[in-house]
Amino acid sequence: MAFVFQCPEKIIFGCGVASEVGEEARRWGERVLLVVGKGSARRTGALDQVVEALVQSGLTVSIFEGVESDPSTDTVHRGADLAREFQAQVVVALGGGSVIDAAKAIALLATNPGRCSDYERKAPVNSVLPLIAIPTTAGTGSEVTRFSVISDLDRKVKMVLGGSYLIPKIALLDPLLTVSMPHEVTAATGMDALTHAIEAYLSTRAQPDTDLLALSAVELIAANLTQAVYNPQDVEARSAMLLGQYRAGLAFSNASVALVHSMSRPLGVYFGVLHGLANALLLPHVMAYNRPACPERFAVLAHALGEETVGLSIREASLKAVQAVRNLVLDIGIPRSLQQVGVKEESFEIMAKDALEAQSTQFNPRRPQMDDVITLYWEAYQGLKGN
Ligand SMILES: [Fe+2]
Incomplete structure (x- = not known):
């Protein structure tokens, strides 16, 4: 190696x-x-x-x-x-x-x-x-x-x-x-960092050292993002977030991001959706799509996200990773669907084409086709349900 x-x-x-x-x-x-x-x-x-x-x-x-x-x-x-x-x-x-x-x-x-x-x-x-x-x-x-x-x-x-x-x-x-970052910026940029860490860990270019950084970043962000959003003056939570996001940065700079980033860039270009928010709106759906391609990695992610995985099968644990990220998005009080931020269905096809051409798509753990990407935009358009 x-x-x-x-x-x-x-x-x-x-x-x-x-x-x-x-x-x-x-x-x-x-x-x-x-x-x-x-x-x-x-x-x-x-x-x-x-x-x-x-x-x-x-x-x-x-x-x-x-x-x-x-x-x-x-x-x-x-x-x-x-x-x-x-x-x-x-x-x-x-x-x-x-x-x-x-x-x-x-x-x-x-x-x-x-x-x-x-x-x-x-x-x-x-x-x-x-x-x-x-x-x-x-x-x-x-x-x-x-x-x-x-x-x-x-x-x-x-x-x-x-x-x-x-x-x-x-x-x-x-x-x-x-500490002076407003609520929505803390939430969106924090989700960008979580996306970096998760995509670096699942990337086909992941290496042992990027794995260490990515998992540490997932742990820090999952444990501190909600606190940083709702208690902005909490310097300990802010420190943990800053530490987590730079580790996530080092991880993806060396291992690449993947399909979430390929799909989020067109949302910025065509509809002006801010980068972190675009990632947050896509991440749970793309994770659900990627999960069957690498369930063992998802099981490890579930643990890093703070889920109890002892005694669970790989499949059960892997599903918990997706659920944990869904719950986090629901907790931090950001929009839940592409529809809510003004994205129009007519653009799914052109955006999917752009996403498939993006370099980071080739490092995604599951190889997407045009239909897959359009379906993912559609799911994110409908958004997350729940409390
Ligand atoms: Fe990003």
């Missing part, structure tokens, strides 16, 4: 570690491009905290503000223009997965010619700017992964850029930055 495990040079985890950003950034130069979203980092004081830490370390900062959810190629190109004009030597991303994904593409294009889409299938010629990622949500794991998802509005696709050069040099994981 042989495999390569890729991760950031340094992962720093703990309450208050965001203020170490200045000392870390100084390793690469004095000119820092700070990439942030549409205002939440400013509102919560996280932006001031990070700017202060950078300035106190003697660095010059230019702020690129306004990165939207599901960042577009236009945003990335504007950010890269600013990075070049400012002659940035290091990029710092402060925000959720969208901000970090945009910052990865900005760091790439700041030193490389052409447009974002040029790098969908090829590696850059010049080394990309070093990136320090500071997440303010607990979900995407983007601060430790080799992927960046950028929306190409002209082609109506979500481009997945992937390569070791996109892995941030440093991930600064500070649970205190995540």
Whole structure:
């Protein structure tokens, strides 16, 4: 057996570690491009905290503000223009997965010619700017992964850029930055992280080390997500979620995601459904579909999800994994059906075609056909019933 495990040079985890950003950034130069979203980092004081830490370390900062959810190629190109004009030597991303994904593409294009889409299938010629990622949500794991998802509005696709050069040099994981996340963001991003962990564990590219990370992530997220949603100030639950989501990120960055992600991207492209919510709406249905292909793995997942499996057959235990995820979705108070979030049946076919063409589909434990994917969209459209 042989495999390569890729991760950031340094992962720093703990309450208050965001203020170490200045000392870390100084390793690469004095000119820092700070990439942030549409205002939440400013509102919560996280932006001031990070700017202060950078300035106190003697660095010059230019702020690129306004990165939207599901960042577009236009945003990335504007950010890269600013990075070049400012002659940035290091990029710092402060925000959720969208901000970090945009910052990865900005760091790439700041030193490389052409447009974002040029790098969908090829590696850059010049080394990309070093990136320090500071997440303010607990979900995407983007601060430790080799992927960046950028929306190409002209082609109506979500481009997945992937390569070791996109892995941030440093991930600064500070649970205190995540306590201000609103209810629905905590719930949706938490479900994104759970989907990463479950898909990495079931992926045909799973390896022993990604299994360890994925199962640990499932345990942490299943045990703490509901608490983080309903008691947002609980720093212990927030810490467990942040730890779980980055382990999930490392797991899928090395083992891939699978059919849930292939199916959720079109929901974002055609209907603007946010990534984490789209995954949450699909996950229980896709799990039920995948279960017969690998019931032993589902039985292990059931245990990690907190279910009692002693004395059960593999089949019985495997069914408990699907039920546990259904219950979690029902508990965290998010929409339960594609219908509820404005998805239209007429698009099932085009979305299913896109999903089948997505690279992650080939790593799904069960090989889906067109009819299977349409049926899954239909089931998710009708949604979950229960309390
Ligand atoms: Fe995801």
